[in-house]
Amino acid sequence: MTIEIELKFIATPQAADRLGSQLAAWPHQYSAPLALTNIYYETPDNQLRRWDMGLRIRGIGEKYEMTLKIAGQTIGGLHQRPEYNVELTQPELDIARLPAEIWPEGCDLNALQQQLRPLFTTHFNRERWLVTWGNSQIEVALDRGEVSAGEFSEPLQEIELELKQGELADVLALAAELGKAEGLRLGSLSKAARGYWLAQGKPQQPVRPLPILQVKPKATVEEGMQAALTLALKQWQYHEELWLRGESVAQEAILEALETVRQVFSLFGALVPRKASGSLRQKLTGLIETLEDEQPAAPAFCYSPQWLDAQLTFSGWLINAGWRPFIEPKNAARLQSSFKRFADIMLGRVAADLKETFTTIRQHNEYLDKRARLSRQLLAVRLLAGAYPQHDVENWLLPWQQLAQAIQADRYHELDLLCRQALKQPAFWLNGNI
Secondary structure, rough: EEEEEEEEEEHHHHHHHHHHHHHHOOOOEEEEEEEEEEEEEEOOOOOOOOOOOEEEEEEOOEEEEEEEEOOOEOOOOOEEEEEEEEEOOOOOOOHHOOOOHOOOOOHHHHHHHHHHHHHHHHEEEEEEEEEEEOOOEEEEEEEEEEEEOOOOEEEEEEEEEEEEOOOHHHHHHHHHOOOOOOOOOOOOHHHHHHHHHHHHHOOOOOOOOOOOOOOOOEEEEHHHHHHHHHHHHHHHHHHHHHHHHOOOHHHHHHHHHHHHHHHHHHOOOOOHHHHHHHHHHHHHHHHHHEEEEEOOOHHHOOOHHHHHHHHHHHHHHOOOOOOHHHHOOHHHHHHHOEEEHHHHHHHHHHOOOOOHHHHHHOOOHHHHHHHHHHHHHHHHHHHHHHOOOOOOOOOOOOOHHHHHHHHHOOOOOHHHHHHHHOOOOOOOOOOOOO
């Protein structure tokens, strides 16, 4: 088994064309293009996908290799997944040659083998540069070709930075240097994810509101914060893909994702000082202002250095726990305390703030002034309420969401009634003292 650590970019043709001249500035070894063909396999009921596995056979000339990738972690465009590779003499699937311990308990390998069928393919030429950067050896690969499933296909133009030896920080630094030019964006979707989408007939994907954050049992405050930031980044990149496919309403969802990041900073502000995230805050604010004021076109903005720099900074800050050098000793201990208890306290504060904000309204035009505050607090509840039954949380949120929608639609005759109904909602959380 190996752990593959790589950063993926989606590139425009112009960015792909100039990659070689960019890399010529640093010590490197160049490998001429190779033609690669990959066949991905799946069962009729997508069993491997449900196990978060990807299975392929890769052909390179007369050589073949079977690869199984299992559940890993993706943050931004950084992919970390364990993978198992087996050399083959023929392009024939033989999953019995993979380690037995990687399969779920009770898996019938013979039955699984019989169900597996080719689902989609990728065909591309790969150029490689082994670059020396800082203290690391980083393989930069340029893949140009297509992903195909039945009658559907999509062009494939990716740049991958894979850490061969050294430090992850050097991968991020090289990525930042390459990203100073136009035409790159982080690739949050793997080739396999794109292939599955094509195999399903390119279904339209919905804009999705921020879900209620779920964290592992007995999570610490720091783990809750990391989970909240990761969720916001996933929301951002999910809707980026939709926006680039022509879903104009996805732009509002991107703004919500960026606002969610700022809300996380607010929730944890007593523990993580502003100076820890100053540069990141500034870059996110710049994106929000551009989206709100200039209404940019999706392709131009998503492939801009400004967009990429903000995502790389966010990903690096999250991966490297960039807040830790700024944490005071007493707050370091609090970050390791119970997230559940922290969430209970903060939910109480959110409710108190909403009560204070909306019980003092005397005129209808005051509702509009409070709308942004209401939206931020509802995001906060979704980031804090994962330990409670989702039904109870949704019931509590519903009247507040109806109030927010009525404010936006200027249904002024409904506002007072909706406000009273929202304020009557009983707490679903346990109260606690700081």
